[in-house]
Amino acid sequence: MTSKLALLFGSLVPSVFALSIPSRAASQFTTPSRVEVRPSSSLLSDWQQDGEPAQWAEGYPKVWGSEKVKYTQVKPHSRTLFGPGVVTPDDRFLVQMNDTNVQVIYLESNITVIDFLQTSDAARVTTSSKGGYDLLISDWKVSANKSYVNENYQYHLDSKGIPTGAPIKRAGGISSFDPDAIVFSQTDPYIYDLDDPKYKVVLSGHTDSVMSGAFSPNGKYVATAAWDGKGKLWHANNGSFIADFENTKAQNWVTRFSPNSKYLAIAAGPKYAKIHRLSDLTAPPVVIDGFTDWVRTLEWSPDGEYVAAGSWGQVQVYSLNENKIVQKWQLADASRWEVDDVTWFEGGQRLAYRVQGALELYDFETNLKYQWGPGPSDSFLNGFNIGGTFQLEREGWIGGFDWDHSVRFWEYPEVERRG
């Protein structure tokens, strides 16, 4: 189900967009901050185990320049910081984009297999039922009346990474907020079937931009979270409405089902995330609070026991069993740096996230931390860049899309287990 259907949202009208959100967010959405910034690293709260603060793993932090592979986009995307590219689920191909072109790079031999004209601002890729891959590229166009129109293109790539046939064009944009392929909408998200160009289900009911949507892992449900303060639950098979979750009266940014499809987390503007139990939709949700600011990145651990969520200069890890926050990582100057792209690895033993231009990783078993980031003479654009971290098991790499618009991969640190 999730590999076949994609959620895609309607068009973004920038005036509404800019009006609906704080100016800080508006500037980050549209263009990266042009101020070049360097990180400062003092911590208010570090990862810890039994009261002992985490230590750097031997040889870390590592700085830009010592990576295994680096690709540089010819010219960084000028309109957004979103979705600079993707890696295919089998780790074979890297797809990266700039304003005008999409490039497919075969990672094993490090060669560009194709470079074609396609304007874009976000991409998602999935394994195709026809073999090869389905690549979704979304784009904005300025219409004659100067409003922005989101459209998306579904390319089929064969097993060598080469597009076959013409792309299928549809309305809506892919969110960089969500692994299931979503985004910006004025109001109504769509469910598309990647195998059936005619299939389209409209999820009608939100009254402001939908920022995130997700399919439940069991394939039964779709959840959406929007700036109208609503979280909504729908039947995935026919798009019929099931329920509204408690109105947060604030912008909702991200929604995620737990791996067992029993819980739904919704992260909202006013410094909290809520966890709803799907078996009792009217029960009061569990509230995870204590965030420094809004929450725009949140992921369940693969075992469903933890929720990791990032805010400004902060990552909190909440335990469902213990019903409390069990880890808090926080910068001293938290308000300067938004955390993005929290990603679990090793079944929940490791957590990665991006902040201050760096990719960081914490290992809960060994209490060791890792960092791959800018050195003292490097600079980058401070912004928000979603969904750009990958572990390439085939190559033994970790990395992805960095804030200086380079794609770097590093040797994945070997997993050590205690006892």
Ligand SMILES: *[C@@H]1O[C@H](CO)[C@@H](O)[C@H](O)[C@H]1NC(C)=O
């Ligand atoms: C692969 O290509 C990238 C970008 O041109 C380069 O930085 C890297 O050194 C190359 N790696 C190998 C193994 O050839």
Ligand SMILES: *[C@@H]1O[C@H](CO)[C@@H](O)[C@H](O)[C@H]1NC(C)=O
């Ligand atoms: C985008 O990348 C292509 C190569 O993939 C390059 O030829 C083109 O000049 C780049 N576009 C911009 C605007 O830099």
Ligand SMILES: *[C@@H]1O[C@H](CO)[C@@H](O)[C@H](O)[C@H]1NC(C)=O
């Ligand atoms: C502007 O044009 C777009 C598509 O061309 C249309 O969807 C939209 O309703 C128009 N907006 C106004 C305010 O006329």
Ligand SMILES: *[C@@H]1O[C@H](CO)[C@@H](O)[C@H](O)[C@H]1NC(C)=O
């Ligand atoms: C949509 O599908 C669900 C689950 O199969 C079903 O319970 C519901 O009645 C359907 N709604 C409509 C309008 O067909």
